[in-house]
Structure formats: structure tokens, C-alpha cells
Amino acid sequence: MNCSNRSLLKRSIVLLSLMVLTAMPGCSGEPTGSKIYQKNCSQCHGRSGQGLKQLYPPLENSPYFSQKISKLPCLIVNGSPGPVKKAMRTALMPPVTTVRTSELPDLFVFLQQQWSAESMDISPSMIDEWLLSCTP
Amino acid sequence: MSLLAFAVLMQGCSREPQEPLPMLGVVDVPYTFTDQDGNQVSQALFNGKIYVADFFFTTCPTICPLMTSQMLRVYEAFPDQQDLLLLSHTIDPEHDSVEVLYDYAKRLGISTSRWHMVTGPKNEIYDTAKRYMLAAMEDKQAPGGFIHSGSFCLVDQNGQIRGYYRGTEEESVDRLIVDIKRLIDELQ
Numbered sequence: 080m081n082c083s084n085r086s087l088l089k090r091s092i093v094l095l096s097l098m099v100l101t102a103m104p105g106c107s108g109e110p111t112g113s114k115i116y117q118k119n120c121s122q123c124h125g126r127s128g129q130g131l132k133q134l135y136p137p138l139e140n141s142p143y144f145s146q147k148i149s150k151l152p153c154l155i156v157n158g159s160p161g162p163v164k165k166a167m168r169t170a171l172m173p174p175v176t177t178v179r180t181s182e183l184p185d186l187f188v189f190l191q192q193q194w195s196a197e198s199m200d201i202s203p204s205m206i207d208e209w210l211l212s213c214t215p
Numbered sequence: 216m217s218l219l220a221f222a223v224l225m226q227g228c229s230r231e232p233q234e235p236l237p238m239l240g241v242v243d244v245p246y247t248f249t250d251q252d253g254n255q256v257s258q259a260l261f262n263g264k265i266y267v268a269d270f271f272f273t274t275c276p277t278i279c280p281l282m283t284s285q286m287l288r289v290y291e292a293f294p295d296q297q298d299l300l301l302l303s304h305t306i307d308p309e310h311d312s313v314e315v316l317y318d319y320a321k322r323l324g325i326s327t328s329r330w331h332m333v334t335g336p337k338n339e340i341y342d343t344a345k346r347y348m349l350a351a352m353e354d355k356q357a358p359g360g361f362i363h364s365g366s367f368c369l370v371d372q373n374g375q376i377r378g379y380y381r382g383t384e385e386e387s388v389d390r391l392i393v394d395i396k397r398l399i400d401e402l403q
Binding site (some may be wrong): 122123125131132133134135173174175176177 | 275276277278281282283284287302319321322323324359386
């Protein structure tokens, strides 16, 4: 009983320090882009970008993080472009309505760091520009 | 040392006689739906079987992908179990035709004989959700256009509901897998 009490105490200390750490702004271990990813993208693409079977593609080395990156803002905001045969709709990505366009720059930094060999500086104004070219 | 204490404590717990899973009501569904292979699926298919039911739609951007990956864990946990079936109802039958469900199931790599994904008249599906005591409704404001429960409902071989589990949470689905094993043991 003594032992389990002590382990409980140890666990509470770890938990408490974790809570203090995450509460300190700027000191949190998780970068903003990672949080945006986990909140908006991980449901389908997985917490570590692994995807799910043939249903949701894995993100490792996706061309959307390198040569097709200018298409990524429209893909996220509007989903995959149509027209496509109705039966194939499940193969398409739905619009991600929960993400704000102001969050895209941080998200893009994270996506490139995690899953792309190449990374380039994407400014918010580039993303705005690319969003103007969307064909819904 | 603390691990040891924990292990001893746990063992103490498992020696206690286990409470049987609760009986939460009998499911009675009078409708016939169509699954991803175009087969007619009615309640008769589930007579004498343990099964897990849920409500989803294939283009759902929020909780369904998590539910699908968790239901897949249940599917993969019992590869050779003939007494267990999975039953997912689409709440967006206008979009989720047999072809769409077929495509979805094929991408998931699942076998229809173990996991039926069904579509049918919308009012019958929504009424079925009520019979499982699960929420499902249309809402243009919600992401994807529908509000629905993310729960999995465990039903035993007599049509009795034996538990609800959060289909979006790994720990809750771990518990579902344990409870399914208990029901299977009870069958033998």
C-alpha cells in the first residue's frame, strides 16, 4: 500500500510538472503547427501521418508539401477538386472546415518539417495568393 | 517496486467475481437494409451473434475517421471469430449508395461477411439509431451536415444491448474488445 501511495505521489508530481510546463506560454513542447495538425488533420491522416489503409493516404513525402505546395491551401479549404464520378467520392478529401486560413502558415511549416525532404519558406501572403486561385 | 505493488493490486481485483455486463434493453429493428455488396441485411442475420453497431457517413470530416479506425481495431482483434459481426449504418444514404460503401469498404480492406456497411431509406436509418438509443440527425450547420453519436453499441446473441463505448477513444475501445471476449466466453 505504501509503495502504491508513493507511485501515486510520483505520478502526481510528473503530472503537475507537465501541467505547469504546458501552461507556460512559449515554453510548451508542442509547436503551434503540430497542434493545428492534431486538431484538424490527424483524424484521417493519423497522429503521426501514417494514414489508414487505402482510405486515407499517408503524408510522408507527399508532393503537396513540395512541387504541388501551391495547390495545398485550396485542397485543405475546399477539398479535392471535382468533377469526379459519384462512386469515387470516398476517394476524395472533404473540405477541412475547422481550420482557419490564418493557421495555414504554421501548419505548412509543421507538415514540411515532418514529412518532406524539401522545405521552403511559405509566407502568409503566398498562401493568400494561392487561395485566390482556387477553383471550387 | 511500485510496479510490483500495482501488479499485486490488479491481481487482487481480477480475483473478485466479475459483475456480468449490464442488460440495457433489447434491440428490435423491423427494417431491411442493403450492404456494400448489395446483400439484404435484416435483424435475422444477427440472431445468435454478438455484434457491434454504429452510425457514420463516408464523407464525415470529424469523428467518423476516428470511429472507422477504431472499429477496424475491433475487426482486426477477432480475425477468426464467426460469432462476432460489425454493423455500420450510413446516416447519409443520399450520398452513401451501395457503390460508395463498396468503394469505402474495399479501401479499408474489410470482408463483408464480418463487417456490413448498410444503407437504406433515411427515415428508417434514423429510426434504427433511436432503437439503439444513439443520436443521429441532419444539421446543415454541423461540419459535414450531420450530427451523430460517436458511440459503438455492443449487442449480445439475444439482441440485448450490453454496453456503449466511445468509438473515438482508444481506451474505450480497448474495453469493448475485453467485453466482446467476455460475451464470447459466455457463449461457450
